[in-house]
Amino acid sequence: MLSLEQINDADHIVISLPSDADDALIASANALYSFILTQHKKVSFYSECEDSKKNLSFLPWMDKLKNSYPSSADMDIKLESSKDVFSFFKSNEIKLNSKMATSLYASLIARTKGFLNNVNGITFALAYELVEAGADVDSCNRYILNYNSLASLRLKAILLKKMVLSDSGETALINLEDSDLKCSGSTLKDAKIVVKDALSLPTVNRVIVKYKNKEIFNEGDLV
Template identity: 30%
Template sequence: MKQQEIIERIQKAEHVVVIAHVNPDADSLSSASAVYTYMLKLHKKVSFFCSSKNIDEKLKFLPWVDKIKNSFPSGADLAISLDCGSYARLGVELDIDLINFDHHQSNDNYGTYNIVDESAISTTQVLFDFFKANGIEINRKIATALYAGLIDDSSNFSSHKTDHRVFDMAKELCLLGADSKSCNSFVSQYMSLSAYRLKGAMMLDMQLYANGSIAVLCVDQKMMQKYGAKASDCEAALEEALHLPTVKIAFLLRENKNMSLKASLRSKEDIDVNAIAKHFGGGGHPHAAGFTLLGNDMQKAAQEIITLLKESI
């Protein structure tokens, strides 16, 4: 798909809806924020949609997050999805043209138009390349949004995918006026008291398997309620478990309010956890993937997943 066709389709649109995925992270919200700004610069009628009602407090500094609506607007003739690794992540059924910007390996090009770059560290990097290639001006709001997604998905430039492209992008965004201080303060350093307490409890209960190569963290609703925590509060412990020298895979199993189970996988370079996620109908990246299981038998599900993880090591 030629990018010029996408530019022309955007120019023809009367009402554009920008979509951040279900339970949005910094990359999805930042990408959507950047595209929302771009639509405003084009003087387009634009709506900001996310089906999830609760937006992480640390991301509310991003431009236009206060414009998010949970109901899909009527009368739109074009949607643009950001960082949605699968169609289900949109949180809505569409009957209009869709432009799909993403970087997930699991993305099956479900859009009418697709720009999916698996080599990119974040969807904000995909957008940055798109803007640069098509001569689209990056103002301060766009630069700040793109920078926020970049530092989140690169884990503050520590991810194994961090390369010269990432640093070149960060440098240019800073020169274009990105508010890097706010991005660092909120995206990288912000943590609520409930998240601190939950992380301590998760680390205390963490189990190691396969000679310490698999770290397993389980969080049920009772624990979430005890600390007043949110789903996103579990991420810090998952990421930090991978810092242990013997651990090759960190695995989180979290009970949702609807009694389903959300599994999140992280791995070091030589292990592809996306293949495990696909086995259960999920997806993501080779070193960061996830899936959802129906039912709430956490111990049974954990043992089944641990067995597969042992085989992958």
């Protein structure tokens, strides 16, 4: 658990992200980075992930995210869940500035897929609080929900054309090949772009993407 007392006692704090950190976790880490700066502490931002996350470039402090671990830190905050960061802000009644609010709002819409998954009244109340605190909603919506690269769009067209339905139309199957990646200029991670569109079909409730006979995505109920 994040501890305000430990942050107050530390001189140099590192916020560490795992190699598989998703957009929600990275965005919430930005909010925490902003808060620690307001406490006049030295803070470093470290990630094992080498993905540049261009869709998150609008967030504050993304240029501070490094792959080299600082040697002088006396506190390491290893973040594993964006919910832990939200709980930290809430339990300590921390007053949000616009940078914190924007980062937390970005994390919220990334985690809920644009308020489509796992939402309730508390979720919308939190969103309202973040907007009132100065969250840049337009940028969050544009870069979290609607950001795509040209390469990913090219791959999307290829994979949708190759998609076949099975299990009476309930499962969408897509086989990804090296030639698909090469001609589109995309990466394996870009293949996930087809999931939402495939799940929008009336009978489909699961999408399976295979690469070299192994499942790289097996997802359902995202929309």
